[in-house]
Amino acid sequence: MRDSIDQMLEARSRELEAHFEALQSQMDPHFLFNSLMAISSVAREADAPVVVEMCDCLSRMLRYTASHKQSSVDIADEWGHAVNYIRMMKLRYEDFIEAKFDLDDSLAGIRVPKLILQPLVENAFSHGFANATPPYCVAITGTRTERTWALEIKDNGGGFSPSALRRIEEQFRKHDTNLSNHDFSNQLEIGGMTVSNVYIRLKMLYGQDAVFEISNNSQGATVKIGGTIVRTEGKERGADV
Structure with a gap:
């Protein structure tokens, strides 16, 4: 009985890890790195420092998403990834972004x-x-209590x-039903980190x-x-993944 339970728990753990990797593996970035370096070189030669800096931001973001396959990271790294995205947007919109x-x-x-975090910031833009x-x-705020963390x-x-709020709530209810039934087939979409994607993993x-x-x-x-x-x-973990 105990062996059977342990096997079930191990299988469940592997299943969750596989789903996390599927959700987070958006693209193979190696060819994009090479392309960005080529664009950055052309921008330098054309004396376009803003384009060079935007390439640098995007390169950092791609390196972050392509780094180790762990499904959990230090919250400071996740924060930095979102800051890189906003930095790139500020280069695009200049003084229009605060x-x-x-x-x-x-x-x-x-x-x-x-x-x-970054997908939710991107959703705002x-x-x-x-x-x-x-x-x-x-504005992005990170707080904690004795036993919880929060990002706003x-x-x-x-x-x-x-x-829109009603549609989101309805979609989340459907996700909750599927999660309780261990049915992930209709919700683990690859190709973009959506709001639902973040909700499901949490x-x-x-x-x-x-x-x-x-809310508004x-x-x-x-x-x-x-x-x-x-x-x-x-060590403290937001999730024991």
């Missing part, structure tokens, strides 16, 4: 699921600012329409302790994510 960052020092060393007028403002993204975009790791809140604020939209902190071998 960014504020506030990461609690006590979060250092906590490990969280990889690629959960792709959708929140689509019908808004500049300056575009985005606020923007001054158009916010979520009531119908729920897979933290279950009922997962935090994923979407007085100026735009707010998205908050979080989970519990697990202490293992003297």
Whole structure:
């Protein structure tokens, strides 16, 4: 009986790890690195420093997504990945972008699921600012309590329409049903880190302790994510992945 249970737990663990790797393996970036270096070289020769810097930002982001296959990272690295994205957007939109960052020092060393913050920041730029007028403002805050971590993204975009909020809530309910039935076939999409992608991975790791809140604020939209902190071998982890 015990051997059977252990085998089931091991199989379940391997299944979850496989799903995480599938969600995080967006593309083979090696050919993109070479292409970026070529573009960067041309930009230098043409005296286009902004293009060179944008290539550098994108190269750092690709290197991050292509690095080790671990499904959890230090929260500071995840934070840095999102900052690189905003840095690239500021180069594109210049003074039209205002960014504020506030990461609690006590979060250092906590490990969280990889690629959960930047996709939400990107969503603000792709959708929140689509019908808004500049300056575009985005603020990212990282906080913790004794047993939980949280990241919050606020923007001054158009916010979520009531119908959009209803669709998101309905989609999340469907994901919850599939997760409870261990049916991942219709939700593990590869090709883009969507909001649902982040939600699914948080729920897979933290279950009922997962935090994923979407709402409108007085100026735009707010998205908050979080989970519990697990202490293992003297280290703190946002998730024991």
